[in-house]
Amino acid sequence: MSSLPSESKATLVVGIDLGTTNSVLAWADIGDGASALEIRVLGIPQVVELGALEERPILASALLLSRDEEMTSSAFRLPWQGEAPGIVGAFAARRANDAPDAVVLSAKSWLCQKRVNREGAILPWVGDDHEAPQRRISPVEAQAAILAHLRRAFDFKMAAMQAERPIETRETICLDQMDVVLTVPASFDPEARELTLRAAERAGLGNLRLLEEPQAAVYAWLASRGEDWRHDLGPGDLLLVCDVGGGTTDLSLVAVRDEQGALELERVAVGEHLLLGGDNIDLALAHHLRGRLALEGNRLDGWQFRALVAACRDAKERLLGPDAPAELPIAILARGRRLVGGTLRLSLSREEVERIVLDGFLPELPLDAAIHVSGEDDLGLQEMGLPYERDPAITRHMLRFLRRHAEALAGHLPARVAGGALHPTAILFNGGAMRASALAGRVTEALAAWAQTAGLEPARVLAGADLAHACARGAAYYAAVRRGGGVRIRGGTARSFYVGVASAQPAVPGQAPPTKALCVVPRGLEDGTRLSVPGSEIGLRVGGKARFRFFASATRPDDRAGWLLDEWDAASLDELSPLEIRFDDAGVDEEGRVAVGLEAHTTEVGTLELEFVERQGGESGRRWRLAFEVRERGGATS
Amino acid sequence: MEGSAAEGAGRRFSLFLVLLSLVTAVSAAMLLRPQVARHLETVSTALKEGGFGAGFEVALRSEVLLWLLLPVLVPLLGALFALFSGSSRRASPVVAGGPAPVAALPPVDRQGLAQGGALKLLAVLQEEARLIDFVQENIEGYDDAEVGAAARAVHAGLRKALAARVRLVPLHEGEEGVAVEIPPGFDPERLRVSGHPRGNPPWHGVLVHPGWQALEIRLPVPTEGADASLLAPAEVEVPEGKGGA
Numbered sequence: 001m002s003s004l005p006s007e008s009k010a011t012l013v014v015g016i017d018l019g020t021t022n023s024v025l026a027w028a029d030i031g032d033g034a035s036a037l038e039i040r041v042l043g044i045p046q047v048v049e050l051g052a053l054e055e056r057p058i059l060a061s062a063l064l065l066s067r068d069e070e071m072t073s074s075a076f077r078l079p080w081q082g083e084a085p086g087i088v089g090a091f092a093a094r095r096a097n098d099a100p101d102a103v104v105l106s107a108k109s110w111l112c113q114k115r116v117n118r119e120g121a122i123l124p125w126v127g128d129d130h131e132a133p134q135r136r137i138s139p140v141e142a143q144a145a146i147l148a149h150l151r152r153a154f155d156f157k158m159a160a161m162q163a164e165r166p167i168e169t170r171e172t173i174c175l176d177q178m179d180v181v182l183t184v185p186a187s188f189d190p191e192a193r194e195l196t197l198r199a200a201e202r203a204g205l206g207n208l209r210l211l212e213e214p215q216a217a218v219y220a221w222l223a224s225r226g227e228d229w230r231h232d233l234g235p236g237d238l239l240l241v242c243d244v245g246g247g248t249t250d251l252s253l254v255a256v257r258d259e260q261g262a263l264e265l266e267r268v269a270v271g272e273h274l275l276l277g278g279d280n281i282d283l284a285l286a287h288h289l290r291g292r293l294a295l296e297g298n299r300l301d302g303w304q305f306r307a308l309v310a311a312c313r314d315a316k317e318r319l320l321g322p323d324a325p326a327e328l329p330i331a332i333l334a335r336g337r338r339l340v341g342g343t344l345r346l347s348l349s350r351e352e353v354e355r356i357v358l359d360g361f362l363p364e365l366p367l368d369a370a371i372h373v374s375g376e377d378d379l380g381l382q383e384m385g386l387p388y389e390r391d392p393a394i395t396r397h398m399l400r401f402l403r404r405h406a407e408a409l410a411g412h413l414p415a416r417v418a419g420g421a422l423h424p425t426a427i428l429f430n431g432g433a434m435r436a437s438a439l440a441g442r443v444t445e446a447l448a449a450w451a452q453t454a455g456l457e458p459a460r461v462l463a464g465a466d467l468a469h470a471c472a473r474g475a476a477y478y479a480a481v482r483r484g485g486g487v488r489i490r491g492g493t494a495r496s497f498y499v500g501v502a503s504a505q506p507a508v509p510g511q512a513p514p515t516k517a518l519c520v521v522p523r524g525l526e527d528g529t530r531l532s533v534p535g536s537e538i539g540l541r542v543g544g545k546a547r548f549r550f551f552a553s554a555t556r557p558d559d560r561a562g563w564l565l566d567e568w569d570a571a572s573l574d575e576l577s578p579l580e581i582r583f584d585d586a587g588v589d590e591e592g593r594v595a596v597g598l599e600a601h602t603t604e605v606g607t608l609e610l611e612f613v614e615r616q617g618g619e620s621g622r623r624w625r626l627a628f629e630v631r632e633r634g635g636a637t638s
Numbered sequence: 639m640e641g642s643a644a645e646g647a648g649r650r651f652s653l654f655l656v657l658l659s660l661v662t663a664v665s666a667a668m669l670l671r672p673q674v675a676r677h678l679e680t681v682s683t684a685l686k687e688g689g690f691g692a693g694f695e696v697a698l699r700s701e702v703l704l705w706l707l708l709p710v711l712v713p714l715l716g717a718l719f720a721l722f723s724g725s726s727r728r729a730s731p732v733v734a735g736g737p738a739p740v741a742a743l744p745p746v747d748r749q750g751l752a753q754g755g756a757l758k759l760l761a762v763l764q765e766e767a768r769l770i771d772f773v774q775e776n777i778e779g780y781d782d783a784e785v786g787a788a789a790r791a792v793h794a795g796l797r798k799a800l801a802a803r804v805r806l807v808p809l810h811e812g813e814e815g816v817a818v819e820i821p822p823g824f825d826p827e828r829l830r831v832s833g834h835p836r837g838n839p840p841w842h843g844v845l846v847h848p849g850w851q852a853l854e855i856r857l858p859v860p861t862e863g864a865d866a867s868l869l870a871p872a873e874v875e876v877p878e879g880k881g882g883a
Binding site for chain 2: 049094333339341344
């Protein structure tokens, strides 16, 4: 497909993987009408050492908040102009251990942390018992800083490439003019998506779409396989995408169907947001070794511990990879100038790594294993901060996921449900943690064992995944596919959404009226759909503060818009953060209720909007828009 | 002109540093080869059983001594060279917070970019593999196990750091020890003929070292206006609660 430059300025498609630990940008030229789409990963200029820049395919999602001295120092001068709250990339990530008060890490995970004000200046996060750092910024600002770095790096590199061309063929290529797709976890709630968009806007990226990360991994695999993918997947296949990144684990199921002779892919289930990833594994190994050093009377400082974590990551990949040795020596250098006398020596054996990593993070479980995943509210008091998973067993989270969706999908995929769980026929791995091949092997074995118990064939592993760059590549491929041609994954919204409606019943002293849940968006609503929620009128409070409650469910695929749930159990509906908002009525001053209907809108961008429409007045009726926006909230007490 | 003299000295200094780093890298790599590790054991056994003299003899016969001494000898020679060329440039201790009393290299110009890149490569090798610390340390008083432990960490860091920036390939695809024919008109830059060649090529010999070539190198680029001579900052840790006003 060749398009004239005058039709659209976007001659390039761009995919951005804004990861918890690392970010990647991939791009491809679609303007030249060439046959195969060549997706390239951008070398991102970044400060790697004081006064030294390098181009790397990966930008660490770390932000070193600069002090005044650093803002003006030439040691941090990037080859482009532009305001930034600090330094992004490899150097910032390295400083996290020796200057924890100045480095923002894992800002992405904070975007889906419901209990804090996500637009408040809360990062770097410190517990209550520590002195707050002088400078802090909001998770949105931190994400914006990373995206701004990517945008400027892209524009800079494109300008450098254009400068090599003859002057009459040169173009100005800017990221904000291109078709950009940004990946987010499938488990991101509407608010986290909205906040991601807000960060993108702050970074000067007005024009983009969101794509779920596991879907991006599938697109990357489709791009690498070309037309051959039809040999690997057929009608009736159920693909599990197992994406274990540095900080998070994201699971999705994609079904393959035959639609009038053509294969069609549909994302049928997404997992919960799990703050558990490869970094946890490296930390577990490092803590294990630190404990052993402590027994010998050796204490590590922060700098040495970081070196130990890095060494553990390498050792893990080596010891859980092919042709692994039985034991690997590890040396940790002292921090000062004296190396030779102060080096700590230790070794890590394959047996230890297998015990800690495989048995700790990927234990073997029977299909009927009892699973209790403790909710975050089990404890009366919990330190604020990121709700890291208490249970590190990835296989247990997987089994829980496969069970949770079994009932809901039994009608759609009867052949894949047995023994109370879903059984995929194929697995696609993604994420840097899976570079340790024994980890992927253990996941495959677990699935095979469950399938065997249920009397089904084991799932096969789809080869050809580019673990570290797949999300960005897949996002770029998706952007190209949207321009025409190629397979698209159907799926729409991953969950159904509900608003809380107070039931009309006589007041009972001392009891709040029970809340019913009105389904406003059914699961699977495609992007770009506007839907008028059928059913009875509801009264909207205007002229005063009103509180709205929202719910989402990944396991109620059959609920239709307009259904009013009188009762539900907490396990099937997750409450999202509530919204307190004041709608004003231009005509009326006093508080009152207006009879409204509801319209839901899944935007092309990938976010959700709700609108209240006055019933009386027809087309010219008043409208109140309810975007999933950020609001000031009281923190822990609310 | 004083400026150009200082620039020349700076260039010599950086060349010397780059040479130093390469030598150390090679030494560390050599020490970690399995056959050398075996020699190390023999040497230590000889030391235990036969005293220093016997140990030294064994070390001399194997290549261990060479690789151990190389990183010590080269800085020594370099220092002598610098002394005699009259442009000794020793870093004075840096007082935290105060201005560094060392005369800085002139700001890097276009021509100086390559030099800046070499210096920044050193800075990166120091940060990622502690190369300068390792080379600058006096290892005389330590036993081989201690040196070996540090060498292992430095080696791991250097290996990763180099692999990320330089694509190294052997010049000759043969294994060491294979018979090689040296054709007429061979390229002396790619092939060093040692031993006793007579008359004109072709000669027949044995491959002693397959050589190395850097097919690609990606040097760090100094940021604009940065002082490329700064290889590692002095570090001061502020304890909690003493952050000041």
